[in-house]
Amino acid sequence: MSLLELDDVKVHFPVKKGLFFDRTVGHVYAVDGVSLSIEAGQTYGLVGESGCGKTTLGRAVLRLNDITDGGVVFDGTDLAKLPSEEMRAFRRRLQMVFQDPLGSLNPRQNIESILSEGMAAHGIGKDQTERREKIKDILAKVGLPSNALSRYPHEFSGGQRQRIGIARALVLEPDVIICDEPVSALDVSVQAQVINLLEELQESLGLTYLVIAHDLAVVRHISDVIGVMYLGGLVEEAPSDALYAKPRHPYTKALMSAVPVPDPEVEDRRERILLHGDLPSPANPPAGCRFHTRCPWVQETKCATERPPLLDTGDGHKVACHFTAEIEAGTVKQTLATGIEAVTGTETVAAEAVEVSEGETETEVPAADAPEKAPVTVPAQADADAKEKAAAAEETGAKASDATDVEKETADATDEASGATEKAEGSPKA
Amino acid sequence: MTILTNKADKIDRLAELTQSSEAVTGTSLWREAFRRMRSSKMAIIGAVIIGAFVLVAIIGPWVAPHGPTAQNWRSEVFPNQGKFVGMRGENWFGLDHLGRDMFSRWLVGARQTLLVGVVSMLIGLIVGALVGVLSGAAATLGGKAGQRVDTVIMRFTDIMLSLPSLLLAVSIAAVLGQSLTTVMIAVGVVQIPIFARLLRGSMLVQGGADYVLAAKAVGIRRKRIVLTQILPNSLSPVIVQATLSLATAIIEAAALSYLGLGNPDPAIPEWGVMLSQAQRFFDNEPMMAAYPAVGIIITALGFTLLGEAMREALDPKLRG
Ligand SMILES: Nc1ncnc2c1ncn2[C@@H]1O[C@H](COP(=O)(O)OP(=O)(O)OP(=O)(O)O)[C@@H](O)[C@H]1O
Ligand code: SF4
Ligand SMILES: [Mg+2]
Numbered sequence: 001m002s003l004l005e006l007d008d009v010k011v012h013f014p015v016k017k018g019l020f021f022d023r024t025v026g027h028v029y030a031v032d033g034v035s036l037s038i039e040a041g042q043t044y045g046l047v048g049e050s051g052c053g054k055t056t057l058g059r060a061v062l063r064l065n066d067i068t069d070g071g072v073v074f075d076g077t078d079l080a081k082l083p084s085e086e087m088r089a090f091r092r093r094l095q096m097v098f099q100d101p102l103g104s105l106n107p108r109q110n111i112e113s114i115l116s117e118g119m120a121a122h123g124i125g126k127d128q129t130e131r132r133e134k135i136k137d138i139l140a141k142v143g144l145p146s147n148a149l150s151r152y153p154h155e156f157s158g159g160q161r162q163r164i165g166i167a168r169a170l171v172l173e174p175d176v177i178i179c180d181e182p183v184s185a186l187d188v189s190v191q192a193q194v195i196n197l198l199e200e201l202q203e204s205l206g207l208t209y210l211v212i213a214h215d216l217a218v219v220r221h222i223s224d225v226i227g228v229m230y231l232g233g234l235v236e237e238a239p240s241d242a243l244y245a246k247p248r249h250p251y252t253k254a255l256m257s258a259v260p261v262p263d264p265e266v267e268d269r270r271e272r273i274l275l276h277g278d279l280p281s282p283a284n285p286p287a288g289c290r291f292h293t294r295c296p297w298v299q300e301t302k303c304a305t306e307r308p309p310l311l312d313t314g315d316g317h318k319v320a321c322h323f324t325a326e327i328e329a330g331t332v333k334q335t336l337a338t339g340i341e342a343v344t345g346t347e348t349v350a351a352e353a354v355e356v357s358e359g360e361t362e363t364e365v366p367a368a369d370a371p372e373k374a375p376v377t378v379p380a381q382a383d384a385d386a387k388e389k390a391a392a393a394e395e396t397g398a399k400a401s402d403a404t405d406v407e408k409e410t411a412d413a414t415d416e417a418s419g420a421t422e423k424a425e426g427s428p429k430a
Numbered sequence: 431m432t433i434l435t436n437k438a439d440k441i442d443r444l445a446e447l448t449q450s451s452e453a454v455t456g457t458s459l460w461r462e463a464f465r466r467m468r469s470s471k472m473a474i475i476g477a478v479i480i481g482a483f484v485l486v487a488i489i490g491p492w493v494a495p496h497g498p499t500a501q502n503w504r505s506e507v508f509p510n511q512g513k514f515v516g517m518r519g520e521n522w523f524g525l526d527h528l529g530r531d532m533f534s535r536w537l538v539g540a541r542q543t544l545l546v547g548v549v550s551m552l553i554g555l556i557v558g559a560l561v562g563v564l565s566g567a568a569a570t571l572g573g574k575a576g577q578r579v580d581t582v583i584m585r586f587t588d589i590m591l592s593l594p595s596l597l598l599a600v601s602i603a604a605v606l607g608q609s610l611t612t613v614m615i616a617v618g619v620v621q622i623p624i625f626a627r628l629l630r631g632s633m634l635v636q637g638g639a640d641y642v643l644a645a646k647a648v649g650i651r652r653k654r655i656v657l658t659q660i661l662p663n664s665l666s667p668v669i670v671q672a673t674l675s676l677a678t679a680i681i682e683a684a685a686l687s688y689l690g691l692g693n694p695d696p697a698i699p700e701w702g703v704m705l706s707q708a709q710r711f712f713d714n715e716p717m718m719a720a721y722p723a724v725g726i727i728i729t730a731l732g733f734t735l736l737g738e739a740m741r742e743a744l745d746p747k748l749r750g
Contacts, residue, residue, distance in 0.1 A: 064643055091649040104640040108662050118648030168648060 045219030048229030095169035445631030473739030479732025554621020562629030570637030
């Protein structure tokens with residue numbers, strides 16, 4: 001049995017109107033039926049575009065949001081139905097690291113107070129002296145000086161603040177930590193350090209992680225299993241390597257096609273998939289397959305009427321699409337134009353989609369067309385990286401996870417993201 | 431209805447100032463505001479006026495050259511015949527209709543006026559803050575029932591806000607009868623809905639902050655979160671409002687005294703009462719009204735200037 005199991009979790013926010021008596025006029029279907037399980041000691045990476053409900057799902061696990069329906073079974077106990085005082089006790093074992101490091105620290109509390117508050121609430125440590133010792137211990141573990149205790153959040157840098165956030169979770173000795181975009185607010189150079197810290201802590205303390213990100217590059221490295229979310233639901237879930245080797249859901253394919261490959265030759269042949277239109281509103285999600293308004297392979301049958309369940313297609317690779325096998329076999333063709341531009345990161349996908357939908361002519365540029373080569377110009381360096389990485393991989397075995405490695409990857413991704421955006425703006429004129 | 435929206439809007443905008451603590455943090459927020467205020471003419475003028483007023487209020491009764499009630503020059507003044515005594519070396523502000531030294535009365539009256547202003551403001555602040563905390567706590571952490579409590583309280587304060595404040599104060603004073611306490615209560619009650627709405631709005635803004643969620647996530651109890659996390663971070667706009675309220679409280683207290691609802695005891699001069707007494711002789715001796723009137727206007731101006739300067743200094747949109 002898994003340590004944490006979500007069973008068809010739904011979080012619907014009521015939309016209210018009215019002056020004297022609030023009437024519910026509709027719902028935002030932020031999370032709409034997510035089932036997943038996380039094994040002890042593993043890392044589950046949850047990826048998806050902004051607004052798809054990742055944060056809401058993460059918060060639902062800790063019951064920081066009301067859960068509309070479904071179960072959150074942690075170590076055999078269904079948290080969704082727990083009375084609030086019992087839930088409070090469980091919070092010690094389930095902790096969260098927040099997206100905004102500064103916003104999640106009370107500006108008027110010093111670090112000692114921030115860190116000891118939770119301990120006191122759970123009766124950890126006899127007195128403040130004992131708690132202080134423990135806090136010093138943890139501060140050392142997360143790489144903060146012990147004189148940080150009497151200082152205030154604004155006196156620290158972004159990376160240090162996130163370390164404080166991590167320390168706040170650690171002092172309670174949790175089993176599971178939910179990291180909600182733990183590095184997206186940080187400088188690229190610091191991102192790798194924090195990711196590495198999370199990884200080290202997992203090894204030394206045997207932690208289980210749910211890591212949320214909108215950027216595939218961030219979760220790729222540390223996740224055992226990755227789930228891809230679209231508009232409140234999971235569309236694909238697979239062991240990390242399998243997902244990267246062979247994404248099967250059209251949405252994942254589109255996301256992946258946006259990630260540049262370090263090898264320039266592969267990069268040239270890479271098929272790019274452009275998503276059409278905007279992310280639909282979670283207050284009014286499309287019927288049938290949530291993705292059918294933007295799916296390049298959308299079919300006339302089923303797609304708009306039946307919601308595809310998340311089914312195992314073998315080896316734990318789960319996909320929610322009616323036509324997985326057909327798309328793979330090539331018997332079902334792309335129905336909407338694709339292969340326009342290299343795009344990086346979900347945000348760029350969205351940005352481009354908006355641009356196209358704003359009425360500019362949609363040009364079909366073959367994958368290897370001249371302006372396409374732009375990302376390949378960054379690559380003198382990317383090439384070197386690739387070689388270096390290969391060497392490193394040989395040396396340290398399959399899992400090359402040293403600091404520089406992650407750092408480069410993220411840095412590259414960002415570099416090229418800006419490159420891709422520039423090109424995206426230029427291309428329709430070409 | 432426009433009165434309602436104007437007042438309420440103004441309060442809500444002030445409440446949103448707490449958000450600024452996200453941009454610039456806690457202690458440094460006020461330090462930064464203070465730095466900005468030091469270069470603001472408005473703040474400096476306001477502070478100087480308030481400083482002078484408070485100084486006069488404190489030392490006034492001791493430095494007053496004559497007793498405020500001593501009718502030393504009774505024989506020189508004949509109000510019935512229109513015979514008054516104006517400024518002169520012995521009596522800087524002249525004499526009043528009973529032959530008392532106006533300057534001494536003015537000095538002693540300053541303390542009384544400050545007292546009325548501060549006490550009225552405190553009544554409004556304390557009761558309003560309690561109501562606001564209750565409402566804000568119910569709204570942020572009380573679930574469905576809490577939200578209903580909050581709605582009821584807020585509709586009630588909206589109704590109070592929609593009444594013209596002086597009318598409300600006069601009605602309360604009329605019920606309670608003529609006395610200094612009456613004035614303070616009446617003026618204070620008018621301030622209650624302002625502070626309540628302000629603090630509640632400010633708490634709602636803070637209640638949605640990530641650090642509150644984080645406190646909940648580490649297992650701190652609701653009540654503790656409200657008291658130790660949300661409340662301390664919600665107070666900046668209340669401090670601004672308290673300063674602005676001193677100005678309105680002083681004016682409204684004076685107005686009530688002027689209408690004859692103030693302290694009936696002539697032994698204790700107060701600017702509002704002095705103004706009311708001067709009214710009868712305005713045709714012959716307008717200066718008798720001018721001294722207390724100018725005192726009231728200038729002090730109210732001082733508090734308004736300082737309050738507005740604070741509001742500006744705290745506003746993240748204006749912060750450079
Ligand atoms: N308290 C709330 N009330 C109403 N709607 C909400 C609430 N919280 C979130 N939503 C909506 O639910 C949807 C999902 O939000 P969520 O924050 O979970 O997205 P996300 O995937 O974390 O996005 P991001 O990458 O921007 O953090 C959004 O459309 C958001 O507007
Ligand atoms: S079910 Fe249809 S619309 Fe949905 S992903 Fe599959 S092909 Fe596309
Ligand atoms: Mg989020």
